[in-house]
Amino acid sequence: MTHPYTGKLAVLYENHGDPLPFVHLAEQLAVPLRNSADIGFDQHEAFFLSWREGMLKLLDHELLKKGGMAVDIEPRQGEQRSWPAPKDGALAKALGRKTKTVVDATTGWGQDSLHIFRMGYELLCIERSPLMAALLADGFKRLAQADWMQRLQLQPPTLLAGNAIELLASLPEPPDCIYLDPMFPPKRKKSALAKKSMMVLRDLLGDDEDKDALFAAALEATGKRVVVKCPDYAPPLGGGKPSDSFHGKLLRYDVFLK
Ligand SMILES: C[S@@+](CC[C@H](N)C(=O)[O-])C[C@H]1O[C@@H](n2cnc3c(N)ncnc32)[C@H](O)[C@@H]1O
Incomplete structure (x- = not known):
């Protein structure tokens, strides 16, 4: 392959x-x-x-001298460090008040996944790039060893490496929510606002051109809802109208109910 x-x-x-x-x-x-x-x-x-x-x-060549990009397992700035962190903010609102189980079908650097995990949802992660899956496996291994995880006897999220379009069809139980954050084409060629780690992902993997097929697979496999994170300039995935939208900084979480 x-x-x-x-x-x-x-x-x-x-x-x-x-x-x-x-x-x-x-x-x-x-x-x-x-x-x-x-x-x-x-x-x-x-x-x-x-x-x-x-x-x-x-x-990359610049980072060869010093540094490097790893899956960051530390809470985001401003996020409460206790577990579970409060379910507030646009992402939690989009996931839904009654949601307990979430599948992140586009895990990438795991930043949204780890936020979802720290808010106490039961989470399964899927990532199709073997490179990103290797970085995530390393991050989740470090997470398992973190003091607070051991103290609370928590297990890191399960990670499945493969294409979610296929994997979602064979989930043992439909989750309450399937979360999608595929790569959209940038508005400008080089966005000064994009984080380096995301720009590298685009360089290495390109845009996710099969996102409509992923969206269809997610709607089929979810128990209740699909949440799509997208840039504020992008039309909703699938061409339909979302049931609800929650706005963050330059982005939107579109909610599609089953
Ligand atoms: C924009 S990144 C996600 C970033 C992530 N939300 C985060 O917080 O780091 C998109 C990721 O989804 C993955 N992806 C896209 N389509 C996929 C699919 N059909 N199955 C599994 N992974 C997919 C890509 O390989 C890429 O790593």
């Missing part, structure tokens, strides 16, 4: 620690393994995956 990032991504062994996890990750993703000690290692790919500071990180 070829992935959209073939030729763009390698696993990078930075010459310390056990090389075996790096070998396995390169095999799993079917991408080359490079060694930072080799001259010219950075001539081939634009992106690298490496473990730094105990986290799996995605690096």
Whole structure:
């Protein structure tokens, strides 16, 4: 199987620690393994995956020197640190007052998922990019080890790697809500407001052109509702009229009831 990032991504062994996890990750993703000690290692790919500071990180050429992008498991700024955090804000309103079970069918960097998880919903995550699934698996492993998770005896969300269009059709129970945040084409070529991690996702994976099929699969599989996060300039997914819309900063959560 070829992935959209073939030729763009390698696993990078930075010459310390056990090389075996790096070998396995390169095999799993079917991408080359490079060694930072080799001259010219950075001539081939634009992106690298490496473990730094105990986290799996995605690096571009700028980040090779320092840093990297990992799944951030810390609460967002302003979010209450107790668990469960209060169910307030536009996202919680869109998920619905009576909702208990949520499937995030487009998990990406897991930021919405982790917010949903911290508000106490029962959550299943789906991600089709093997690269993002590897970053998420690492993030959820770190989450499982967090003090507060262990104290409260909580398990991180389950992660399914694969295409949600297929996976949603075989859920054992219809969830109360299926949450979708597919990649929409940007309004401008380079938005100054887009976070670097999201721009990288677009570079590596491109737009999600099958979002209408995903929306149809979600409506079919949900028990009660589908929530779609979209930029405020985009028309509602599926061409229909949402039952309700909740507005955030430059974005909208459209609610479609079954
Ligand atoms: C815009 S990102 C989601 C960002 C995410 N909400 C967050 O908070 O980090 C879209 C993600 O959905 C994934 N995706 C799109 N269509 C999918 C599908 N049919 N099945 C599974 N994952 C999908 C893409 O691979 C990408 O990682």
